[in-house]
Amino acid sequence: MYIYDDFDLTLVAERVAEFRDQVARRLSGELNEEEFKPLRLMNGVYLQLHAYMLRVAIPYGTLSSKQLRALAHIGRRYDRNYGHFTTRQNIQFNWIKLSDLPDVMADLAEAGLHGMQTSGNCVRNVTTDQWAGVAPDEIEDPRVWAEILRQHSTLHPEFSYLPRKFKIALTAAATDRAAVRVHDIGLRLHKNGTGETGFEVMVGGGLGRTPFIGKTIKPFLPKRDFLSYIEAILRVYNQYGRRDNIYKARIKILVHELGAEKFAAEVEAEWRNIKDGALALDPAFVADIAARFRYPDYKALSDNPIELKRARAADPKFEGWFRNSVTPHRTPGYAIVTLSLKPEGAPPGDATSEQMDAIADLADRYSFGEIRVGHEQNLALPHVAQRNLPALWEALDAVGVATPNVNLVSDIIACPGLDYCSLANARAIPVAQELSRRFKSLDTQREIGRLHINISGCINACGHHHIGHIGILGVEKNGQEFYQITLGGRADENAELGALLGPAVPYAEVAEAIEDVVAAYVELRERPNELFVDTVKRVGIEPFKERVYATR
Amino acid sequence: MPLVRNGAIAEDRFVRILDDMPVPDGLAAIVPAARLLADAGELARRNGALGVLWPNDRNVSELTPHLDRLALVALVFPNFRDGRAYSQARIVRERYRFRGELRATGQVLRDQFLCMLRAGFDAFEVSKDADAQAFAAVVSRYSVHYQPAGDSTPSMSMARLSRARPAAVLAEMPRQD
Amino acid sequence: MTAPSQQKLKVQGAAVITANRLSDGAVVYRTAAGAWTTQLADAAVVTGTQAAKELLARAAADENIAVGAYVAPVDVGADRIEPGNLRERIRVAGPTFSLPACIAG
C-alpha cells in the first residue's frame, strides 16, 4: 500500500477546487462545451449515452479498504449503487450528474482518489501487474516505478496536451500480467548480464483500429535514467506525433511511420540532452518512494496449514474454488485470492456498493486492508493467511464473488459497449452474459481449461479483443449488430494479435459461433492441457473456420 | 487581446510584422520565422527590439544562432489542444537558456496558464479579457507540483527529500492476526 | 465508431433532435417550442434533411442547456413515436439487461 502524504493530498484537494470552478463556469455558460470538454475529460468525466460517466483512477490497481468504501459510497450516494471495473485498473460510474461532480470529487479526495489521468490526451493511469509486491515470480515491486511515473506525469506541464492519450504499463515478473507489449510504452524490469536491474523499454504497442505489438527500443535502461528516457520519448512524441488525423495520432503510428530504429535514434538524441539533468534519479528519491509502500506485518506461518488441508479434503466446492481462485504468495503461509466479478449471467466487472463494502470489510479482516484490481476486471485480496481461506471463501461466496471461473471461458472481459458507450457499434455485455450462461457448467469449463474471451463494442478495443484467445468485436452492418471473431490473440510475454476467423456473424448467432469454436478446440487439441492459443498456433484457423461457417 | 506579462496585464510594446512588410526602425517588432531566417543580418542592424513568431511545427534548434539578438520569442497554440509549443518552450528556456520574453500566442485560455507558466512562458496573449483578469488567481491555484519543469518552483520530489519523513499519512495499514 | 453527431447529415424518414442535458446528462429531445423534454413523445418530429438541419442548428446553439445535439431517426406510429434504431432504443429505455443493483436485490 502506498501511503499518501500531505503533498499528495494537497494536490488532489487543489484539483477538486479547480474542477469545482470549471464546472461552475460551464454551468454558467462562461465556458462553452468545446472549451469545457477537455477539462472534464482530464478529470475522467465523459458524456455517455444516458448520463455522465466518471472514471476514477486506481493507480497500479492497489486500493485500501477505506478507498473501496469511498467508491461504494460514490455508487450509493451519487450513482445507481454500483460501479464497473475496467480493463485499465480504473472504476467507472455510469449515472453521475455534472452538477454533483465537484462533490463527488471532494468525497473521493478524502480517500486520496481522483479522476486525473483517466482520460484526455495525457499520460494515463500507469498500470502494472495486479499481483505486484506479492507475486513469487517478480524481481522487485514494480509499483515503486509506477508511482514514480504517476507522480512525474500528474499534471505534467509539457505533456498534458499530447497528440493523443498515452498508456504506460510495467511488469517485473517472468509472466507478464500487465500486457506491456500492447501499450504506448511497455516497461519490463529485468536483470542484465552483470546482475544490475533495469528496464527493457518497448514503444508503439497498442490495440484499437491499427493494432501493433510494441517494439523494443532499449533492451536495458538503468534505473537512474528511468524518468529522463521516458521524458525523451514523450517529448519526441509531443513534437512529431500526428495531429492531423485522430486515428493516426497515437505513438504507434509515429513509430510505424518513422520505423522503430529511426524513432529510437530521435529519442536517444533528445535523451542525451536531458539524461544528466534534473530527472536523473537520485537513489535517495527512489528509496523515499519505496519507503512509502507499506507491506503487511506478515506472521511466520507455514504453507498448507491443517485448516486448509481439512477444508480441501472435506468440501469439493471449496477445493474447486481453491484450485481455481487461489494463487501462491511470495510469503510462506499466505495466498493471493482472486474475487471473480463474473458470476453467471452478470455484466463483467460490475460490483454493487454492498459488495464493495463487504469486500472492504473482508480485506480488513483477512488481507491487511488491501484490495487489488486487475485488468481482467476481477478483484483480488493479496495477503490472505492460508489458514483463513475456508472462512474467507464462505464470506466471499455470500457476497457473490466466489465463482470459481477465474481464467476460464466464462471469465469474460467485456467493455460497456452499446448499452452505455456513445462510441459503440454493438452491445458487448449481453454477449458476455449469454456466453456465461451457455458455459455455466463448471465441469465443462474446467474441461475446456484456460481460455480468455474478450469483447469490444467497437474498434477502440477497450475490451482488448485483439489479445483475447477468442476476440469478439462489435461492428455495424445496415444498422444491425454484427460481430467479428478473432482467434489466437494473447496478452502475455508472447503477446500476439488474433487472426480474423471470417465474415462477421449477427448478434443472434455469436454465442453459438463461439460454442462451435470451443467445441472444435476441444476436439483438435493434442492433450487436455494444450492451451487454446497453442492449438490455434499449431493447426491454424482453418479448422475453426470450417466448423463455424459450415452451417452458416 | 490583453497581454499578461510577468503576472500582470501589460501594454504590448511590440508590433507584428506580417510576411515581407517593411520593419520600421526604432520600434519593437515581431517578425515571422521565415523572415528572421532570411534577413537575419539586416534585422540585426536596425534599432529596436526584435522578436520572432515561431510556428509549432518548426524545430526550435534553427533558432539558436539568433537567440542572442532576440528580445522575444512568440510560440503558437493554434488551438489549446495542440501542445507542441510546450515542448518548444521548455527547450528554448531550459536548453538554450533564452532569457528574453517567451510569449504564448494563439488560443491561450485560463485553464492552460499554469502549464504554460511552468513550461517557461512569461508572457501571454490571452484570448478572453476575463481570463487575463483572473491570471494571478489561476496560476496560484496549485501550491505543489510533482515534477521539476522550466519554472523555478521546487518539485515535490525535491521538497520531500529536503525535510524529515512525511508527517501526515492518510491511512496506516490495519494490523491483524 | 463515428458518433451520430459527427456523421454527414442525410435524413430520409422521420427524425427528432436529441442531446444530453448539460447539468445531469439526461437524454433529452428538442420540442417544437424550442425547449427540451425528456419525453420522446413530446419531441418535434421532422422529415427530410432540410428540416432536420434547421432544427438541429437551433438546438446546437442551445448548448448551455443540452450538449452534443444530433439527428436521431424515429418511427412514427398511429399513436406514438418509437426510437428508430437500437442505440436510440437504449437511450430511451436504458441498458438491455437488468442493472447489477437489481440482481443483487
Ligand code: SF4
Ligand atoms: S471499445 Fe468502443 S464500445 Fe467499447 S467502451 Fe471502448 S469505445 Fe465504447
